[in-house]
Structures are given as structure tokens and as C-alpha cells.
Amino acid sequence: MDDMISPVQPKSGPSATSGETRNSITTPLKQGAIIKGTVQQRLKNGEFIISSGGKDLRAHSSLTLRVGHQYDFKVISAKDPLELRLIEGENKVQGNISTLISSANTIGHKLTQALSNAIQFPQIKNLPAQVSGLMDKLQEILKRPISAKDIPQIVSWVTKNIQGSGIFWEAKLLHLIMGKKGDAPKELADQDIKAILINILKNLDKTQEGKEGVQSLSISLRDALHLIEQEQVLNLDSMRNGIGWFVNLPFIDKDDFLSSELFIKKSKEGGLHFSIFLDMTFTGRMNIDTLFLNETASVMIYVENEKTRDIIIENGHELEEAFKKAGFITGKIRCEVRENVVPDEAVEKAGHSQVDITI
Structure with missing residues (x-):
């Protein structure tokens, strides 16, 4: 897989930045749908905690995702596992050598x-x-x-x-x-x-x-x-x-x-x-x-x-x-x-x- 994400235990307190609205991922998603995810925490070895729809997810990536920033993702496959593609807007995601x-x-x-x-x-x-x-x-x-x-x-x-x-x-x-x-x-x-x-x-x-x-x-x-x-x-x-x-x-x-x-x-x-x-x-x-x-x-x-x-x-x-x-x-x-x-x-x-x- 390109980047691997697995669910983790919810952290105490709100998982999303105040005032943000996220699409729910608790209901079945359709291919082509757009969801938002917010980077909550940067861990060791290229791992991140990303929140979307009230769920915290552990992600591994060499891409530079900024903590506190929200990114849009398009659903490429709604089957298990769910596959997403980043939609690049003003926040350019980069890989650092x-x-x-x-x-x-x-x-x-x-x-x-x-x-x-x-x-x-x-x-x-x-x-x-x-x-x-x-x-x-x-x-x-x-x-x-x-x-x-x-x-x-x-x-x-x-x-x-x-x-x-x-x-x-x-x-x-x-x-x-x-x-x-x-x-x-x-x-x-x-x-x-x-x-x-x-x-x-x-x-x-x-x-x-x-x-x-x-x-x-x-x-x-x-x-x-x-x-x-x-x-x-x-x-x-x-x-x-x-x-x-x-x-x-x-x-x-x-x-x-x-x-x-x-x-x-x-x-x-x-x-x-x-x-x-x-x-x-x-x-x-x-x-x-x-x-x-x-x-x-x-x-x-x-x-x-x-x-x-x-x-x-x-x-x-x-x-x-x-x-x-x-x-x-x-x-x-x-x-x-x-x-x-x-x-x-x-x-x-x-x-x-x-x-x-x-x-």
C-alpha cells in the first residue's frame, strides 16, 4: 500500500480543530466522494494521527503533512480497506529526501x-x-x-x-x-x-x-x-x-x-x-x-x-x-x-x- 492507516484509540478531548466541519465516515462511502481529514499529531518514523468524521487514524507516510492542517481526500475505493487520494489545493504535499x-x-x-x-x-x-x-x-x-x-x-x-x-x-x-x-x-x-x-x-x-x-x-x-x-x-x-x-x-x-x-x-x-x-x-x-x-x-x-x-x-x-x-x-x-x-x-x-x- 502507498500509505498505511489503521484506527487507533480516540484521544481525550475533541479530535478536530475547533470550528471545523468534517464529513462523517461512520456511514458507507461511495466511490468518488470527498472527505476531509485533519492532521492531529506527528509521531516517530513518518507516522501521523489524522482525524476524520470523529475517528482518529494512524497514518504512515513520507509526505510532509502539517499538524493542525486539514486536507481533502477523494475516495478511490469504498471497499475494505478504504483507499483515498489527496486532492492538492493550496497545501502542497511534499516528500523530503x-x-x-x-x-x-x-x-x-x-x-x-x-x-x-x-x-x-x-x-x-x-x-x-x-x-x-x-x-x-x-x-x-x-x-x-x-x-x-x-x-x-x-x-x-x-x-x-x-x-x-x-x-x-x-x-x-x-x-x-x-x-x-x-x-x-x-x-x-x-x-x-x-x-x-x-x-x-x-x-x-x-x-x-x-x-x-x-x-x-x-x-x-x-x-x-x-x-x-x-x-x-x-x-x-x-x-x-x-x-x-x-x-x-x-x-x-x-x-x-x-x-x-x-x-x-x-x-x-x-x-x-x-x-x-x-x-x-x-x-x-x-x-x-x-x-x-x-x-x-x-x-x-x-x-x-x-x-x-x-x-x-x-x-x-x-x-x-x-x-x-x-x-x-x-x-x-x-x-x-x-x-x-x-x-x-x-x-x-x-x-x-x-x-x-x-x-
């Missing part, structure tokens, strides 16, 4: 911990062969962090695991973003961790639950799976708002990287646009904008200071060579100093949104 990155990082850190807990369990004897094989694959992914000092490795990782529907990626989404026709490939990607987790849990049947350590292992795996699904919900917001699909990069060398975020979207030209935000110990923060179109790659790098720019320019040939090995021709790699490499400004909500809120 910085807010999205913060939310994604919070989930990403928890996910890394959950997966690390899973692979650190003592060896459980006599597990089904398929489970043991999948656990080995999970350990292999986790134990090979990406180093910022190895530029060819980073480029290779991106081309292999993103284009090949890899880590935390679903082939059908890449298929959709690329605008390809026909069915998406259904084969299991090499590093599709969600698929690996689902298959491990599916093969840990009830006959295994009594074994020492199996129940604890299952809990850690389910925690990780739940966090991946949270990222997928977050991505519906980021895609709808034109920011791009967020790809978690948790398995990086923490001595090099303080944080890393990757967003992908289809460009107007028809290729794939990558926005990579990095915060590294020896270079500071940077934003790498790359457009892949046919067999060419256009690269623009924004950094915080001249010293970092000099490092990038000095080592630009390594990046160019890595792209060539991956099958891409690049022009001159450009690098500029910018005060704010991670945009604070909001990205205005695009007109292609179909469903804004589900109740």
Missing part, C-alpha cells in the same frame, strides 16, 4: 543487527540440507563487506546485484522501472535476502521447532523479514514522490562508511538514474548522480570541500576503468563542491500518484 534517508537508515541499522544475530547462532545439528545451504549463502553475503577503498568492487557490486535483481531487490520491480513488457524473470537472485529468509523459514517446518536454537533462529529471521518489508512499504512512498527506489547497503565496512543510501528511478531519457549518498570517514559526505542509458554512463559527483574533490579527480581513472569492465562507456566524470550534498529541500509530489492513503 533527508527525512526519507533518516527513516531508511533507522530500519537499515536494525536490519543489519537482526541478520547478524541470525548468522551468529551456534551450529544447529541435523538441519535439512536446503536450510543449511541457504544459511551458508546468508553468511557468505554478510561476511564480505564492501570497502570504499576498492572502487572497482563498488561498481561491480552495483552492476551485479542491482541490474541482476540482487540484494533486497525484486526482479519484477526493476522490470517495472525499466518499462519492459511481458513477465518479469522469476528466478531467485543470487543475493535476494528476502527470498533466502522466506525459504529458510519455509523449510524450518514444525518438526524442527523443538530442536535447541531453532525457535530463536526463527525469531531473528522473522524480525529481519519484517524489517525488509518495512523498507518495501517505505519505498512505495519514495517511488511515488519521484525520489526513487531505496536500496539498503548494510554490509559495508564500517571503518570506511558512516552511512550509505542508494536510490534508483527510471529517467526521462529511458535509462536508470542512480542517486548514491555516502558519508565516508576519509572523504566526508558526497552525492553521486549516475545515469545509465543503453551502454553509456554519465557521472556527476557532488562533494563538501575542495580536498575531497581533488581526491575524486585524482582517482577518477579507476572509476572510469571499473565502468568499462562492467560494459559501460563513460564521458568525463565531473565533480563539483556543493554546500548541501544531501538535498534538504522537499521534492514536490508528482502527478502520477494513484492512491495516497489507505484506511
Whole structure:
């Protein structure tokens, strides 16, 4: 769902701003009807309390909805669950890149911990062969962090695991973003961790639950799976708002990287646009904008200071060579100093949104 809303217990006192009149949602609604909702409270992790028709609803969204402001919504589907679309008037709703990155990082850190807990369990004897094989694959992914000092490795990782529907990626989404026709490939990607987790849990049947350590292992795996699904919900917001699909990069060398975020979207030209935000110990923060179109790659790098720019320019040939090995021709790699490499400004909500809120 684009934004998820569920009923919560009514708060004490009036739920609507004094003097406001809201359409009731206690009676059945018809498709196409217009209702009003007032933002009552902003919670953590992009959640809000919205009141409509005397009911309080908990909403999750990356959109910037202002507390105390009332918004009009059109009923797209009156069935359960109720689906609404925001009607944009003078109150423009916007998606904020910085807010999205913060939310994604919070989930990403928890996910890394959950997966690390899973692979650190003592060896459980006599597990089904398929489970043991999948656990080995999970350990292999986790134990090979990406180093910022190895530029060819980073480029290779991106081309292999993103284009090949890899880590935390679903082939059908890449298929959709690329605008390809026909069915998406259904084969299991090499590093599709969600698929690996689902298959491990599916093969840990009830006959295994009594074994020492199996129940604890299952809990850690389910925690990780739940966090991946949270990222997928977050991505519906980021895609709808034109920011791009967020790809978690948790398995990086923490001595090099303080944080890393990757967003992908289809460009107007028809290729794939990558926005990579990095915060590294020896270079500071940077934003790498790359457009892949046919067999060419256009690269623009924004950094915080001249010293970092000099490092990038000095080592630009390594990046160019890595792209060539991956099958891409690049022009001159450009690098500029910018005060704010991670945009604070909001990205205005695009007109292609179909469903804004589900109740």
C-alpha cells in the first residue's frame, strides 16, 4: 500500500480543530466522494494521527503533512480497506529526501543487527540440507563487506546485484522501472535476502521447532523479514514522490562508511538514474548522480570541500576503468563542491500518484 492507516484509540478531548466541519465516515462511502481529514499529531518514523468524521487514524507516510492542517481526500475505493487520494489545493504535499534517508537508515541499522544475530547462532545439528545451504549463502553475503577503498568492487557490486535483481531487490520491480513488457524473470537472485529468509523459514517446518536454537533462529529471521518489508512499504512512498527506489547497503565496512543510501528511478531519457549518498570517514559526505542509458554512463559527483574533490579527480581513472569492465562507456566524470550534498529541500509530489492513503 502507498500509505498505511489503521484506527487507533480516540484521544481525550475533541479530535478536530475547533470550528471545523468534517464529513462523517461512520456511514458507507461511495466511490468518488470527498472527505476531509485533519492532521492531529506527528509521531516517530513518518507516522501521523489524522482525524476524520470523529475517528482518529494512524497514518504512515513520507509526505510532509502539517499538524493542525486539514486536507481533502477523494475516495478511490469504498471497499475494505478504504483507499483515498489527496486532492492538492493550496497545501502542497511534499516528500523530503533527508527525512526519507533518516527513516531508511533507522530500519537499515536494525536490519543489519537482526541478520547478524541470525548468522551468529551456534551450529544447529541435523538441519535439512536446503536450510543449511541457504544459511551458508546468508553468511557468505554478510561476511564480505564492501570497502570504499576498492572502487572497482563498488561498481561491480552495483552492476551485479542491482541490474541482476540482487540484494533486497525484486526482479519484477526493476522490470517495472525499466518499462519492459511481458513477465518479469522469476528466478531467485543470487543475493535476494528476502527470498533466502522466506525459504529458510519455509523449510524450518514444525518438526524442527523443538530442536535447541531453532525457535530463536526463527525469531531473528522473522524480525529481519519484517524489517525488509518495512523498507518495501517505505519505498512505495519514495517511488511515488519521484525520489526513487531505496536500496539498503548494510554490509559495508564500517571503518570506511558512516552511512550509505542508494536510490534508483527510471529517467526521462529511458535509462536508470542512480542517486548514491555516502558519508565516508576519509572523504566526508558526497552525492553521486549516475545515469545509465543503453551502454553509456554519465557521472556527476557532488562533494563538501575542495580536498575531497581533488581526491575524486585524482582517482577518477579507476572509476572510469571499473565502468568499462562492467560494459559501460563513460564521458568525463565531473565533480563539483556543493554546500548541501544531501538535498534538504522537499521534492514536490508528482502527478502520477494513484492512491495516497489507505484506511
